[in-house]
Amino acid sequence: xxxxxxxxxxxxxxxxxxxxxxxxxxxxxxxxxxxxxxxxxxxxxxxxxxxxxxxxxxxxxxxxxxxxxxxxxxxxxxxxxxxxxxxxxxxxxxxxxxxxxxxxxxxxxxxxxxxxxxxxxxxxxxxxxxxxxxxxxxxxxxxxxxxxxxxxxxxxxxxxxxxxxxxxxxxxxxxxxxxxxxxxxxxxxxxxxxxxxxxxxxxxxxxxxxxxxxxxxxxxxxxxxxxxxxxxxxxxxxxxxxxxxxxxxxxxxxxxxxxxxxxxxxxxxxxxxxxxxxxxxxxxxxxxxxxxxxxxxxxxxxxxxxxxxxxxxxxxxxxxxxx
Amino acid sequence: xxxxxxxxxxxxxxxxxxxxxxxxxxxxxxxxxxxxxxxxxxxxxxxxxxxxxxxxxxxxxxxxxxxxxxxxxxxxxxxxxxxxxxxxxxxxxxxxxxxxxxxxxxxxxxxxxxxxxxxxxxxxxxxxxxxxxxxxxxxxxxxxxxxxxxxxxxxxxxxxxxxxxxxxxxxxxxxxxxxxxxxxxxxxxxxxxxxxxxxxxxxxxxxxxxxxxxxxxxxxxxxxxxxxxxxxxxxxxxxxxxxxxxxxxxxxxxxxxxxxxxxxxxxxxxxxxxxxxxxxxxxxxxxxxxxxxxxxxxxxxxxxxxxxxxxxxxxxxxxxxxx
Numbered sequence: 223x224x225x226x227x228x229x230x231x232x233x234x235x236x237x238x239x240x241x242x243x244x245x246x247x248x249x250x251x252x253x254x255x256x257x258x259x260x261x262x263x264x265x266x267x268x269x270x271x272x273x274x275x276x277x278x279x280x281x282x283x284x285x286x287x288x289x290x291x292x293x294x295x296x297x298x299x300x301x302x303x304x305x306x307x308x309x310x311x312x313x314x315x316x317x318x319x320x321x322x323x324x325x326x327x328x329x330x331x332x333x334x335x336x337x338x339x340x341x342x343x344x345x346x347x348x349x350x351x352x353x354x355x356x357x358x359x360x361x362x363x364x365x366x367x368x369x370x371x372x373x374x375x376x377x378x379x380x381x382x383x384x385x386x387x388x389x390x391x392x393x394x395x396x397x398x399x400x401x402x403x404x405x406x407x408x409x410x411x412x413x414x415x416x417x418x419x420x421x422x423x424x425x426x427x428x429x430x431x432x433x434x435x436x437x438x439x440x441x442x443x444x445x446x447x448x449x450x451x452x453x454x455x456x457x458x459x460x461x462x463x464x465x466x467x468x469x470x471x472x473x474x475x476x477x478x479x480x481x482x483x484x485x486x487x488x489x490x491x492x493x494x495x496x497x498x499x500x501x502x503x504x505x506x507x508x509x510x511x512x513x514x515x516x517x518x519x520x521x522x523x524x525x526x527x528x529x530x531x532x533x534x535x536x537x538x539x540x541x542x543x544x545x
Numbered sequence: 546x547x548x549x550x551x552x553x554x555x556x557x558x559x560x561x562x563x564x565x566x567x568x569x570x571x572x573x574x575x576x577x578x579x580x581x582x583x584x585x586x587x588x589x590x591x592x593x594x595x596x597x598x599x600x601x602x603x604x605x606x607x608x609x610x611x612x613x614x615x616x617x618x619x620x621x622x623x624x625x626x627x628x629x630x631x632x633x634x635x636x637x638x639x640x641x642x643x644x645x646x647x648x649x650x651x652x653x654x655x656x657x658x659x660x661x662x663x664x665x666x667x668x669x670x671x672x673x674x675x676x677x678x679x680x681x682x683x684x685x686x687x688x689x690x691x692x693x694x695x696x697x698x699x700x701x702x703x704x705x706x707x708x709x710x711x712x713x714x715x716x717x718x719x720x721x722x723x724x725x726x727x728x729x730x731x732x733x734x735x736x737x738x739x740x741x742x743x744x745x746x747x748x749x750x751x752x753x754x755x756x757x758x759x760x761x762x763x764x765x766x767x768x769x770x771x772x773x774x775x776x777x778x779x780x781x782x783x784x785x786x787x788x789x790x791x792x793x794x795x796x797x798x799x800x801x802x803x804x805x806x807x808x809x810x811x812x813x814x815x816x817x818x819x820x821x822x823x824x825x826x827x828x829x830x831x832x833x834x835x836x837x838x839x840x841x842x843x844x845x846x847x848x849x850x851x852x853x854x855x856x857x858x859x860x861x862x863x864x865x866x867x868x
Contacts, residue, residue, distance in 0.1 A: 224576070225576045230656035230657070231653040231654065231655055231656055231746075232656065232657065234653070235653075245747070245748065246653065247651040247652070247653075247747060248650075248651045248652055248653055248745070249653060250573075250575040250576070250577060250585055251575060251576035251577070252573040252574060252575055252576065252585070253547070253548045253573070253574035253575065253576055254573060254574070262573055262575070262585060264651060327571075328570040328571045328587060329570070329571055330554040330557070330558075330569065330570075330571055330572060331554065332554055333553035333554055333555065334553070334555065422571070423554075424568070424570060425568070
């Protein structure tokens with residue numbers, strides 16, 4: 223949510239000259255993206271996003287992220303398309319940072335997603351999984367099962383600063399997940415961070431998916447499990463089965479889940495809740511209270527995790543509440 | 546440089562429905578403006594800036610600021626034009642704030658202004674002064690001569706936290722300014738804060754003037770004195786006579802300065818330096834080091850003030866340096 227790197231008019235004009243995009247008309251630093259600096263750029267040819275990659279992004283990963291956007295875009299997914307400069311490069315240097323220009327997507331992200339949003343999300347997620355086939359680069363999920371215990375070890379002595387009982391909740395759950403994590407599920411390129419602020423809609427139609435900077439190779443169904451956590455709980459972290467049902471129905475209508483994927487959904491959802499509980503807890507303890515980036519309360523994911531622990535099978539994610 | 550107030554997609558869509566601007570396509574919080582929250586908004590009709598007025602802006606002043614932009618725009622000045630909603634209003638409420646939609650101006654502000662920028666600025670400033678004639682509302686300059694001593698009193702006991710000698714420099718200068726401040730200079734509506742980040746250029750042509758939230762009624766020549774301080778010193782606070790000469794020549798070519806204005810320029814420039822020295826010093830002492838808004842070093846205006854104290858007449862502002 224911040225502009226970490228300032229760019230001057232002269233350096234940006236020179237940078238834009240390297241692309242066949244006409245003349246620079248204007249640019250504004252935008253308050254999007256926790257990790258990188260983003261500018262909205264107008265040239266005589268159109269509107270673009272300029273991203274300057276800050277220190278939390280490993281430069282070695284950039285060819286994967288940018289190549290994936292090109293691959294998905296060519297396969298019909300509405301995602302930002304990196305623009306190639308006059309030499310054919312998508313990555314350049316600006317203001318001491320690696321930088322890329324990508325196409326601008328219209329749309330707004332839903333602050334309070336509706337059932338129709340979850341339905342469209344499910345379809346788009348399945349289309350994205352299919353479109354990723356054939357992408358030649360690989361990237362491991364740094365925040366998958368193998369990464370959770372090392373991350374927990376970094377703050378396990380300080381859990382009482384967040385809430386009582388958190389240490390044992392995480393420790394017990396990690397043991398469960400390490401014992402129960404499914405193997406051999408259908409794999410491919412997943413987004414891995416498909417929260418509502420990464421999905422744009424114009425009215426109720428899905429207009430684009432952005433922010434592929436956690437994308438990696440992992441189980442497709444884990445991506446759905448992330449979305450169950452990110453889209454299907456209300457502001458009080460109560461599960462909303464209508465949204466879960468719509469998400470799964472939308473996904474199934476494009477790419478039917480296998481029996482193994484269906485059986486694994488509760489444990490995958492527990493794992494996805496763990497992943498965000500761990501990163502939020504770490505950030506909570508390591509981000510100054512008055513920092514540029516707002517801290518997100520880990521307690522939301524304690525409640526989600528406990529809900530998933532109560533789930534017996536995937537059918538529970540679509541069950542209508544009885545009052 | 547921050548988005549202080551978050552707006553949701555639903556509330557913004559409802560807000561936009563109140564205007565005849567088509568459908569909402571996208572909006573991004575932009576990192577511009579120290580005082581207010583700004584979003585760049587795309588609708589099917591075009592691009593706009595949405596401003597939410599934060600607590601440092603007095604709501605009673607908004608009709609002056611917005612009315613002035615309408616008046617200047619109608620008189621041919623390229624400045625943002627407030628858009629009237631379907632009921633004819635320019636001011637509405639959004640997310641608990643007074644809010645206005647204004648037209649978007651293309652252009653970039655020059656981080657290191659060139660002589661040609663100063664020349665175009667001078668012409669545009671004179672045109673703006675003339676265009677302001679007939680604007681019926683009035684607003685006193687809250688940061689004019691009468692406001693300086695009360696502002697100094699708020700931090701005069703803490704000047705040594707900024708630099709040695711600052712207390713006496715300001716106290717002596719205030720006495721000089723109160724004794725010497727010119728009266729009866731040609732008056733009208735002035736911008737009063739025309740720094741480079743408020744003036745847009747496309748290539749070397751001036752494309753717009755923004756941010757009228759310090760505009761007020763005061764001496765035209767004081768506005769020029771602000772620009773001498775804001776545009777005509779280099780990064781080390783050394784005066785650049787080529788830029789000063791271009792600024793004055795551009796202004797004179799549209800609205801020739803009177804003899805009284807020419808005679809008053811050195812004291813007006815000292816006053817303008819004092820105004821920014823005071824507000825920067827106050828902000829320096831009262832802004833946390835890690836705040837969202839970057840603190841600006843008051844020392845830049847100590848150096849400017851000392852330069853102006855060495856000036857004998859307006860001719861010194863256009864003198865070529867001898868090496």
